[in-house]
Amino acid sequence: MELIGKPQDIAIALGMEASDPKTRVFVVTVQNLAPLISRMSYEKSDKDIKLYFTLKSVSRNEGLELLQAERSPETLLLERVLAKTERSQDKKLYMSALTIQDFEQTGANSRMLPNAIQRIRALSEPGFSYGVTFEEAGAKKGLLWTQNPNLIEEYKQTHRGIQKGNWILWNV
Structure with a gap:
């Protein structure tokens, strides 16, 4: 896992959560970045998902x-x-x-x-x-x-x- 920004400021955590036994929810948590973000979006292909974070000014x-x-x-x-x-x-x-x-x-x-x-x-x-x-x-x-x-x-x-x-x- 690569950290973006200063390691002490921003951390990325990946985990799996089960909302019910038949469904799995994948969670990406980016800690301490929310104050800098104005908008989020994603792009999904057959194999990959890209998350886009738009920074505030x-x-x-x-x-x-x-x-x-x-x-x-x-x-x-x-x-x-x-x-x-x-x-x-x-x-x-x-x-x-x-x-x-x-x-x-x-x-x-x-x-x-x-x-x-x-x-x-x-x-x-x-x-x-x-x-x-x-x-x-x-x-x-x-x-x-x-x-x-x-x-x-x-x-x-x-x-x-x-x-x-x-x-x-x-x-x-």
Whole structure:
């Protein structure tokens, strides 16, 4: 069992409980994490169940501490994006610039960026937009998530971005 966060602060306990002799209930208890969680959901496949915990607004350092135990390419990419993030207060925009080496060193790829941006949104204050410029197959591109109609128009016109919902993809 891996502990997430500081071992003295958070513990995970697994157990089986029988509600009646014919039924078994599997219980996962995550101790001392409830104050940080705003929402929970799950995803079930034929073999696995993934539990998703959405954190309440926490500081960047608290969020990074919680991620340090997970070393998947997606999490390594998220850490890289967070480390390179700059904040533009006037546009309420967070931007990061990744290189091809960032993808090589994390084992990640550009298809993982939307998920990284969504995770950053969950850790950050509401009302901000989030973007990443990156290199892929010799081309420089950008990906932006925003609900700001002015920013959408700016990126569509200035960068000739392609919009799908709140997402804009463009060539730099």
